[in-house]
Amino acid sequence: MTKPRKPGSLADAIMTILGAIGRDTAAALVKRGQDVVYDWADEENPALPDLDRAARLDAAFVKATGERPPVLYAYRARIEELLGAPLEDAQRKVAPADRLSRLMVEVSDAARAYAECSAQGRPDPALTRKLKREIEDVRVQLAGMASDLGGDVP
Numbered sequence: 726m727t728k729p730r731k732p733g734s735l736a737d738a739i740m741t742i743l744g745a746i747g748r749d750t751a752a753a754l755v756k757r758g759q760d761v762v763y764d765w766a767d768e769e770n771p772a773l774p775d776l777d778r779a780a781r782l783d784a785a786f787v788k789a790t791g792e793r794p795p796v797l798y799a800y801r802a803r804i805e806e807l808l809g810a811p812l813e814d815a816q817r818k819v820a821p822a823d824r825l826s827r828l829m830v831e832v833s834d835a836a837r838a839y840a841e842c843s844a845q846g847r848p849d850p851a852l853t854r855k856l857k858r859e860i861e862d863v864r865v866q867l868a869g870m871a872s873d874l875g876g877d878v879p
Contacts, residue, residue, distance in 0.1 A: 730768055733802040734859040738795035739774070740766040741854055743787045754781050792851065798858070805865050809872035824873060828866040835859035 743751055743766060752759040755778040764770045774796075781792035795809040805811055810819075819827075821865065838856040842848040848856075 728767065730766070732857040733799055733864075734768060735773065735796065735799045735803075736766050736768040737857075738799040739782070741795045742782045744850055746782075746785050746789050750785070754785055790851065792854065793858070795854075802861060802865065806868065810869040811865050819869065819873060821873070824866065824870050828870065829862070831859065831862045831866050835863050837854060 730740055743763065743774070746754075748759040748763055752762045755774065757764065757778070761772070762774075764772055765774050774780075779796045781859075783796045787794050801812065828842070838852070838859040842852050842856050845852070
């Protein structure tokens with residue numbers, strides 16, 4: 726049974742990488758056992774890769790898929806979650822019209838990714854990852870809206 730992982734989390738990022746390059750390749754790359762590397766993808770396990778190993782995994786993923794690095798984006802998402810706003814907005818207040826415009830762009834991107842996934846009987850993992858990223862981008866914009874108003878989005 727597959728454990729559910731929070732989209733955009735470090736565990737989800739590691740699992741995405743393992744799915745793309747394989748446990749054996751990942752383990753060899755970071756000079757750790759396959760079980761250790763797989764444990765990094767478990768949200769209930771406190772063990773995490775150090776910065777160098779995480780960067781190596783991200784680099785291997787980018788080389789293998791041409792997609793954005795999952796660990797880097799998980800780290801960024803966590804920072805944005807702590808800030809309550811996108812990094813670009815952390816040091817300045819965003820005008821409501823700009824925030825709404827950004828949100829609509831992200832919702833449109835998410836809708837397009839959803840359509841791509843649902844058009845296939847069984848979407849390929851790259852499309853599923855894209856959809857998860859787009860949904861996370863919408864969440865970040867909603868969190869920014871709430872932060873602008875002094876609130877929080879669960």
